Amino acid sequence: RERVRAMFYHAYEHYLESAFPYDELRPLTCDGQDTWGSFSLTLIDALDTLLILGNVSEFQRVVNVLQEGVDFDIDVNASVFETNIRVVGGLLSAHLLSKKAGVEVEVGWPCSGPLLRMAEEAARKLLPAFHTPTGMPYGTVNLLHGVNPGETPVTCTAGIGTFIVEFATLSHLTGDPVFEDVARKALKALWKNRSDIGLVGNHIDVITAKWVAQDAGIGAGVDSYFEYLVKGAILLQDKELMSMFLEYNKAIKNYTKFDDWYLWVQMYKGTVSMPVFQSLEAYWPGLQSLIGDVDNAMRTFLNYYTVWKQFGGLPEFYNIPQGYTVDKREGYPLRPELIESAMYLYRATRDPTLLELGRDAVESIEKISKVDCGFATIKDLRDHRLDNRMESFFLAETIKYLYLLFDPDNFIHNDGSDFDVVITPYGECVLNAGGYIFNTEAHPIDPAALHCCRKRKEEQWEVEDLMQEFYSLKKTKKFTFKMTSDHDEGESPKDPEGASSEKAKKKRNSRKSSHSLLSCPSQSFNSKLAVLGQVFLDNT
Numbered sequence: 001r002e003r004v005r006a007m008f009y010h011a012y013e014h015y016l017e018s019a020f021p022y023d024e025l026r027p028l029t030c031d032g033q034d035t036w037g038s039f040s041l042t043l044i045d046a047l048d049t050l051l052i053l054g055n056v057s058e059f060q061r062v063v064n065v066l067q068e069g070v071d072f073d074i075d076v077n078a079s080v081f082e083t084n085i086r087v088v089g090g091l092l093s094a095h096l097l098s099k100k101a102g103v104e105v106e107v108g109w110p111c112s113g114p115l116l117r118m119a120e121e122a123a124r125k126l127l128p129a130f131h132t133p134t135g136m137p138y139g140t141v142n143l144l145h146g147v148n149p150g151e152t153p154v155t156c157t158a159g160i161g162t163f164i165v166e167f168a169t170l171s172h173l174t175g176d177p178v179f180e181d182v183a184r185k186a187l188k189a190l191w192k193n194r195s196d197i198g199l200v201g202n203h204i205d206v207i208t209a210k211w212v213a214q215d216a217g218i219g220a221g222v223d224s225y226f227e228y229l230v231k232g233a234i235l236l237q238d239k240e241l242m243s244m245f246l247e248y249n250k251a252i253k254n255y256t257k258f259d260d261w262y263l264w265v266q267m268y269k270g271t272v273s274m275p276v277f278q279s280l281e282a283y284w285p286g287l288q289s290l291i292g293d294v295d296n297a298m299r300t301f302l303n304y305y306t307v308w309k310q311f312g313g314l315p316e317f318y319n320i321p322q323g324y325t326v327d328k329r330e331g332y333p334l335r336p337e338l339i340e341s342a343m344y345l346y347r348a349t350r351d352p353t354l355l356e357l358g359r360d361a362v363e364s365i366e367k368i369s370k371v372d373c374g375f376a377t378i379k380d381l382r383d384h385r386l387d388n389r390m391e392s393f394f395l396a397e398t399i400k401y402l403y404l405l406f407d408p409d410n411f412i413h414n415d416g417s418d419f420d421v422v423i424t425p426y427g428e429c430v431l432n433a434g435g436y437i438f439n440t441e442a443h444p445i446d447p448a449a450l451h452c453c454r455k456r457k458e459e460q461w462e463v464e465d466l467m468q469e470f471y472s473l474k475k476t477k478k479f480t481f482k483m484t485s486d487h488d489e490g491e492s493p494k495d496p497e498g499a500s501s502e503k504a505k506k507k508r509n510s511r512k513s514s515h516s517l518l519s520c521p522s523q524s525f526n527s528k529l530a531v532l533g534q535v536f537l538d539n540t
Helices: 002-019 041-052 056-069 080-097 114-130 164-174 178-192 223-236 239-256 279-290 294-311 337-349 352-369 393-405 447-451 457-473 501-511
Strands: 024-026 031-033 077-079 140-142 154-156 203-205 211-213 264-266 272-274 276-278 317-319 377-380 385-387 420-424 427-431
Touching: 002 024, 002 031, 002 041, 002 352, 002 393, 024 041, 041 056, 041 080, 041 393, 056 080, 056 114, 077 080, 080 114, 080 164, 080 393, 114 140, 114 164, 114 178, 164 178, 164 223, 164 447, 178 223, 178 239, 223 239, 223 279, 223 447, 239 264, 276 279, 276 294, 279 294, 279 337, 294 337, 294 352, 337 352, 337 393, 352 377, 352 393, 427 447
Parallel strands: none
Antiparallel strands: 024 031, 077 140, 154 203, 203 211, 264 272, 276 317, 377 385, 420 427
């Protein structure tokens, strides 16, 4: 763990010295370059890693630097996918961890705050990409002008289906449903366009919904779509998203799985198109562990680990029948996916083999890719030639998952025994109790935060009706019930003895002609009623 900490600071300090405010460090020439926009991307990506390593003072300093220095009103063509997972995800995570990091948060946090406003501003810049006939977004957007007139309508599947974690979090915190709505519409459009045998391809035309690349698999171009169905289902307690994933999982097992490897197949016929393993696929065992399929996950993980041991890293492509790298795909840009799976599986099994992979990763990365100014991408695992790039995910993901693998007592692994209670304008709310959902750039989102900022008035009215019914049953003479947040009338009318729930309903309906009933995930009886206005009901 301490070696991993030292690796982080070697890379981070050289980024600050040689590359900031550029997006990324070029470690062989000790300078910087902009890659995905011009956002000081490595700084945003590394922010929550600082807190996981326990460095609150640097976290606080960087928050101030970002508030002053990052501007999204720029004439830059940005990847919609990358901006979402790295910038929006990184800012949301840092916003939700601010209080834990000792930042002085404003009144109303976590429902407001400077980092949340920055995340919302960045996400709004991406919304024009979703204005298509299918609801599936373009891959690139100009942050100043929207979608360029000549923009290609062909987007990869992951670039369409990797928004629900960040966008639903944004909607729940800000009260603006537009983000979650566009993310759900895009997810459902992919689901609607799956093949008859239940598979999705690699690239699709977002205007016509015609599949352009028809290779189906779990790796590059598709990967985080499946990941976000599972993580979105857990974050939002959404059975529909989970049932979509489980249907895909059946088709993936039927058509792409051979001896605990996963191949690429033609999406309509199921015939093998590429018998290769891609390093990006190594997230899959971690995802399997999240749905409880630990035995299959371990078997696949051990296959992938044999490849790591063969080369001291995972080549981008590995030909399974030949047992060797694929031409021009021999590199390893210090990707996190196998380490990520090891971290999840170690939480599930405590199998020491997973710690061995972590140790091997530390040894390999230090031995092969460490240079004076940071850590360099490995251009070729066969001869260990290096490339002049250190991607921001090295500090956001690779280091973070390695550290968490070796730090069982980290606050991220909290089992709910420790938590903070925060007073918001909408009542009391529990945070930092654990169960964090990592976005696909390893930015942890606290799922409890999504229940802190309920702004739908009908939910408050539902609470009021319940209270009135309760008091009428108790035959209480008179009472006044004050709303916990801003309300047109400030105070509900006094309710005389014996007032019926019918009367309360009429009052509510006069305020608003129609609204949907309060609907929340069904919970066990003892958690249905909670203090200070957080009331959970069955949909009855």
